[in-house]
Amino acid sequence: MYPQLPLPFTLQEDFNFENFIAHENQLVIESLKNPNEPFIFLWGTLGTGKTHLLQSACQHQTQLGGTASYLPSKELISTSPQLLDGLANLDLICIDDVNSLYEKADWEEALFNLFNQIKQVGGRLIVSSTVSPQHSKITLNDLKSRLNSGLPLNLSTLSDESTLQALQARAQKLGLELNREAANYLMTRFPRDLHTLWGLLNQLDQASLVAQRKLTIPFLKATLSSSL
Numbered sequence: 001m002y003p004q005l006p007l008p009f010t011l012q013e014d015f016n017f018e019n020f021i022a023h024e025n026q027l028v029i030e031s032l033k034n035p036n037e038p039f040i041f042l043w044g045t046l047g048t049g050k051t052h053l054l055q056s057a058c059q060h061q062t063q064l065g066g067t068a069s070y071l072p073s074k075e076l077i078s079t080s081p082q083l084l085d086g087l088a089n090l091d092l093i094c095i096d097d098v099n100s101l102y103e104k105a106d107w108e109e110a111l112f113n114l115f116n117q118i119k120q121v122g123g124r125l126i127v128s129s130t131v132s133p134q135h136s137k138i139t140l141n142d143l144k145s146r147l148n149s150g151l152p153l154n155l156s157t158l159s160d161e162s163t164l165q166a167l168q169a170r171a172q173k174l175g176l177e178l179n180r181e182a183a184n185y186l187m188t189r190f191p192r193d194l195h196t197l198w199g200l201l202n203q204l205d206q207a208s209l210v211a212q213r214k215l216t217i218p219f220l221k222a223t224l225s226s227s228l
Contacts, residue, residue, distance in 0.1 A: 009070055014173060015055035021166035024156040025049075032057045032126065037151055038119070042128045044155030047193020050128040053155070054094040057126055066091035073100040081110035088117035091124065098127040098147075099136065108140040115146045125150075158194075163187060167197055171215070174205045182215050190227070200224060 022029050031037055032053060044050055054070060061068035067090045074097055076083065087093055093114070101107040118125050129136065133152055138144040158166060164183050171178035178201075190196055204215060207223045 009072055009075065011055045011058055011070055013059070015052045016059050017053075017056045019169065019173070020049060020052055020056060021158065021162055021169060023158060023162040028053070028153050028155060031151060031153055033060060035124070038122070038124055039115075039150030040126045040153060041133045041147060041150045042126060042153045042155060043130065043132050044128075045130060045157065045193070047191075047195040047197075048155040048157055049194060050155060051096055054096050054126060054128055057092065058094055061092040068092040068094065071095045073097040076101065076107075077104075081106045084110045084114045088114060088121055088123055093118065093123070093125050095125070095127045097129065099129040099131060102137050103139050105139065108138060108143050112140060112143040112146060115143070160187065160192075163192055163194070163197075166194060167201070170198060171201055174201060176201070176205060176208065176215055178215050182217060182220060185217055185220055190224075200227070203227075 017029055017033065020029065028042070031040060032042075042050055042053065051072075058068040058070045069087060069090050069092075071094065073095060077100060095111075098111070101111060115125065127147070132154070133144075133148045133150075136144060136147060138147065164180065164187065167183045167186065168178050168180075171183075186197060186200055190200060204220070204223060207213075208215060208219070211219070213219045
C-alpha cells in the first residue's frame, strides 16, 4: 500500500510509469521523474494519458519516500480554494485538468499563491491541461506568467501500433485475451483515444464474464452494436 494522501482523491495503483505505453513520449516520462524539474506544464488532447502520468508521478514520489498529492481540478471546482492551503509543504503536487479552473477568480488567485509558496520552499508542481500554456484562457496575468515559466511538455498522440499495444496491455491487465484482429476491429470502428478504448474494454470485460465468451469479432460486434 502507498502512503495515505493528505486529500481524499485516491490514486489508481495500476496508473504507474511501468505500465504506461510511452513510445513517442519517452522524454516526457524521464522529465516527470526528474526531481530537478520544479515545474512542469503537461498538455495534450483528451485520451493521451495525462491522468495516468500525473498519478504515476505521485506513485513514484511516494515510492521514493516522499509526499505527494493528486488533485483532479474537475472535482476541485465544487470545493473551496482553501483546499490548497498548506499543500506547499508536500514534495510534489499534481493538478490534473488545470484548465478547468481558469476564469474563476478565486481559484486563479489560490493557484497563484500556491505556485509562489511551492517555489519558495523548493517543492515540485506538475499540472496538466488540454491546451498549451500560451493558449490558456487565464484572467489573472500573474498566474499566466507563472504557468508559462515552467517546462512545457506536449503529450503526443500514440501511433496506431503503439495504441494497439496499449490496448492489448490494458486487456491483459483485465484478464482478457485481445488478439490483433480484435484490437484492430476496435480501433477502426471507434475513436482511438485511450479514454474511449478503455471504456470499451471495461464494457467487454463485464459482458464476457456474463456470457463466458472470448473476445472474438462476432462477440465484439454483438456486444458493442449499440455503441456504434
